[in-house]
Amino acid sequence: MKSWMYLKNGESLSIDAGRCTGCGTCLEVCPHGVFVLAGGKAVVADRGACMECGACGKNCPLGAIAVSSGVGCAAAIINGRIRGTAPDCGCGGGCCGG
Amino acid sequence: MDLKPVNPKSAESMAGVAMSRLKAAKKPAPVAGFVEFEAPRPSFVTGYLPVAERSVPVVSTRLSGRDRVDGWLVRWDIGRMSYAVGPGLYAVGSPGPESVVLVSANYKLSFDSLRKELSGIDAWILVLDTKGINVWCAAGKGTFGTDEILDKIGRTRLGEIVSARTLVLPQLGAPGVNASEVVKRSGFRVVWGPVRARDIPSFLSNGMKKDEAMRRVSFGLADRMAIAPVELAHSWPVPLAAVALALPFALPAGGGYWGRFLSLAVPLAGTAVAGTLIFPALLPLLPTRAFSVKGAVLGVAWGLAAALATGTGWLLAASLVLVSAPVVSFLGLNFTGSSTFTSQAGAKLEVDRSLVPMAVSLALGLALGVASKFLTI
Secondary structure: OOOOOOOOOOOOOEEOOOOOOOOOHHHHHOOOOOEEEEOOEEEEOOHHHOOOOOHHHHHOOOOOEEOOOOOOOHHHHHHHHHHOOOOOOOOOOHHHHO | OOOOOOOOOOHHHHHHHHHHHHHOOOOOOOOOOOOOOOOOOOOOEEEEEEEOOEEEEEEOOOOOHHHHHHHHHHHOOOOHHHOEOOOEEEEEOOOOOOOEEEEEOOEHHHHHHHHOOOOOOOEEEEEOOOOOOOHHHHHHHOOOOHHHHHHHHHHOOHHHOOOOOEEEEEHHHOOOOOHHHHHHHHOOEEEEEOOOHHHHHHHHHOOOOOOHHHHOOOOOHHHHHHHHHHHHHHOOHHHHHHHHHHHHHOOOOOOOHHHHHHHHHHHHHHHHHHHHHHHHHHOOOOOOOOHHHHHHHHHHHHHHHHHHHHOOOHHHHHHHHHHHHHHHHHHHHHHHHOOOOOOHHHHHHHHHHHHHHHHHHHHHHHHHHHHHHHOOO
16 A cells, blocks of 8 residues: 655654564554564554554553654644644644544 | 533433433333433434433434535535534444444544444444544544543443443544553453444454554545545635735726736635645645645646736736745645644644745735736736
């Protein structure tokens, strides 16, 4: 399957191989097929496809995955800049109706 | 539909109380007000299922004409922010203690897309209060989250209704829900269901196994165009500005005024169509990964095409290009919010790098437009 590429995708994603038990939870929750299991460990196979949604980090039972997640929405970022807050789409963006 | 928290005095609850008094002598009576909606009950509720001393609304698996019309309007951003269903527990078919519990968001479009796939299936639907936002966005915000699930399990006393103690969550809820914490704190096991509701029947009949395609978010042409109308509706300031610019530009009044008006207003207003309909359609074909650059390229093409079509002079042609590029670029950049694959770090980078060039191009374009009124090149 063709994966969509974007700027800086997956740059913050890292796996602590020492803690990973290869349970496969990250493969289960990732919507972009970023991970594969190799030698009993999860490894990042398609970093550019990672949109940093945070599903893997949230659900890794061993806390072995670190990823800095957030909405990848320019309107939310601009809103945040204007108000001096964190990116916030305020539910007014097209994203939330999808 | 206006949603409020449980109101014990609502007609729905009153009816339930009256009913429970009538039947109290014989058997445990249903208790209404179990789902937090006010009377009258929503049209998708076909009846009530008495279970464990309460009554659970049974929902239809068929979308009515009204559901479809409303769903279409919502795609155009009409009534979208109040398009919600009451959070709580619903039934589909005739579920029992062993039936599966499907967890959903209370955005009605999400809820409808789930229930319409469930004909012939007996299931419970646990609707979380995501403030009328779809699963994925709500998970990103944390409203489709661990605490909200635990709250709804508790408030619906789900443990008294099902013995299977398994929740099927949409996979796109994973950014907000820690499955192991749900198990730890509620005893309910979480199974990550498919991304799309339409895969649920085969997921269930396969013993809750997903294939690779069920796990993947797609963003094909149909997916992109389904969300495009909301973007178009949001771009209303563009045609408004186009008209405001073209009205004085077409002066002097009299001979050919409206012709001059239209030959400027249409290309300028059309940048909204270019940025919100043509942009998502051509997304994979436009160059570079940056949405703002993709948009700028499309905007330049749009401006050139408009100049050729209207046979403008060089100055006005340059003006059209310099105005179209930043407008389409900005609308394209906004499409990151609708896309399924853009990281926040990348979107931040684009915002940081693109807004100033956009403003410069727009200012230059407007200046050239004014100049073209007075100079003939």
